[in-house]
Amino acid sequence: MPRSLWPWTAVLVVLAVMAAVPSLFTGIDPDAADLNAPLHPPSAEHWLGTDQNGRDLYARIVYGARPSLLIGTGAVLLALAAGVVIGVAAAQLGRVADQVLSRSLDVVLSVPGLLLVFLVVAVLGPGSGTAAVGLAVVSMPGFARVARSEVIRLRSAQYVEAAHGFGWSRAQVVARHVLPNAAGPVLALATVSLGAMIVASSSLSFVGLGPRPPTAEWGAMLSDSREFLALAWWPAVFPGVAITVAVLAVTFVGQHLNRRVEGRLS
């Protein structure tokens, strides 16, 4: 790993620990309101200031890491799992299955993403889980298409043909050669999508379709800060910085991993 990526890797590790055990980073209760200290600027007592309800912004950003990152990550994992299953099925189960599955994916893709997320959330009710499911539904066709085309490409590879000659069954050949070699491009798409999904989940929270208040979540915090922007800059800037830094770290490290995978295969 190049030296320039070390700081971003460190950021990822810190964010992961923050999401797992937020109490390591702060002793302050993120939901404790101090009505005598609304919109205090950053100080020794409140490192990043307080919000309109007098809650400590640093504590809220620390505790907000889990919901903010988990929705995006969960959405990518769900989309990856469903997409690979559908893509492999389309490529392996014959022409009729391929037609049915591929056209269904086209239908999903033809509906505007935002509309589809709203639809899912409206049907299932707002919350972290439904936000993740909604985002997964929107991004799943991409994974399915990449998985399908990779499997079709590998199906006619000579080493797959040779493996049939050793007497493996079709399922064994897929498990031994097709899936592992298709993994690279699919995982590359996953790491690229992760950054976008984190932004998208913050956006959902921003419009009130994420976790229910008073849960600390970066997008929701941004939304809360809007009304007081003329009075206080810190409730808007710090959650924004948190989202930006998290997305940059995920993207840079992800791109590096992709290049490693490509270099290994070519």
Added chain:
Amino acid sequence: MTPAGGGPLVAVRDLTVRFPTRHGVVEAVRGVSFRVDRGQVVAIVGESGSGKSVTARSLVGLAGEGARVGAAELAFDGADLRQVRGRAWRALRGRRVGFVLQDALGSLDPLRRVGAEVAEPLRAHRIVPGRQVDAEVVRLLGEAGIPAPESRARQYPHQLSGGLRQRALIASALAARPDLLIADEPTTALDATVQRQVLALLRERVGDGTAVLLISHDLGVVAEIADHVYVMKDGRFVEDGPAAAVLESPSHPHTKTLVGAVAGHARGARPGRVSPSAPEAAGTAREVLRAEGLVKRYTLPGRGEFTAVEDVSVTVGAGETLGVVGESGSGKTTLGRLLMGLLEPDAGRVLLDGRPWDGLRGPERRAARRGVQMIYQHPLSSFDPRYTARQILEEPLRADRTPREERDRRVALLLEHVGLAPDVLGRRARELSGGQRQRLAIARALAPGPQVIVCDEPVSALDASIQAQVLDVLEDVQERLGVAYVFVSHDLGVIRRLSHRVVVMKDGRVVESGEMEKVFDHPEHPYTKALIDAVPRFSSRFRRVPGGRA
């Protein structure tokens, strides 16, 4: 630039090319000197990696990214190439020096019509007035031996056969009537008859006064047209002289190896095979593979059907080699896949050991597959890129649940059969040399204990001396294990050396078949005769040389 008359067209003294890499400097060319005169064909011969291409490319400033080119003299028509920078190269390239590369499909833009490709140098260097370009393109294509040049000019590269593409590329390189034509392996990818036409075209240009610098690993090609030959090894010239002298009485051991490798094919020598116990002589070989009336058709998008294999019947006896000869597109590869049970024929059937493929289903069919294995032209793409050599060899053994200790023993035995050292086991296939890869492919094909191995052009991507080694391994394995080969190749020398019986295919049909000696010495079908005549004359010249390589 004015032609400077008397002196040599190209004069090179003490040329070195270095490539700085992370692991130190690689010296690709280590002080070579040569000259090319007008109207002369000069050949640089060597195995891949010997530095021959880099040497030729240095003449047009295309030695490669980061290359450090040094020379005591590097002159083209009296002009010092060491002083040429940036834009000045462009006046040279395409205008005064034409370039023909091995892979015509790779050097033609797939999105441009062939005519546009040929027109490019005409327009770039304003050779003819704009309005006459189209007519000139048609003239050039026709001169390069392309039939119906008007309609071909409007087609895309993928619509042309390999030979036509190569001719279009030569037409493009010759468009600006250059003084020097650099031809880097111009015929390596071509079949014998096409190769002959391309060589004739090059020879014709020499008659016009164009000098040719020919880069090749194929001594047959060199003998056909070169005046002067330089033999290159590890960045140095080890021998040079008039073509006839170098090829007929080589002095350097490396040249002898190269010559011996080709001569070995041409003589049809099959040491250890002439004994009366050879299966074809005994006539009692048990039949292991039989194909009856095979037909395979493909539907083309929009344009009806294409028959790849039409009514083909062949038999293969135990321990015997059946050579399948034919040009690309003659259905050789499809036949191989039908025999392996990887394709279903539209008519006819294939019997392995008396049992037809189409009578086998599920696990039975999978078990039967182990009886027919395949060796591919490009071994690298037949190995899972994630696998080490050990994993590659173990895979067929795992497939029939061979226990661990037994696997280790068998892997060691397989390596011994193909002459590979055990230290390759930890490496991945792409870290092995071309020859090692093909040995590994042979070992893997042997692992399931097959009765028949289908070899699809197994040596055509290898250098001549490596070819000879791999063919030795194949012969050796056959003698030890009694495995039968279906040996598919367009290279008559290779077929002649390995086969007991031969079938000749053209357009999906078998046009001639029989004992190897009979087919080669007394060909009956006109197509077989044409194929045998088309082999560059080097081979016939060497058939008379006694002894050859010990």
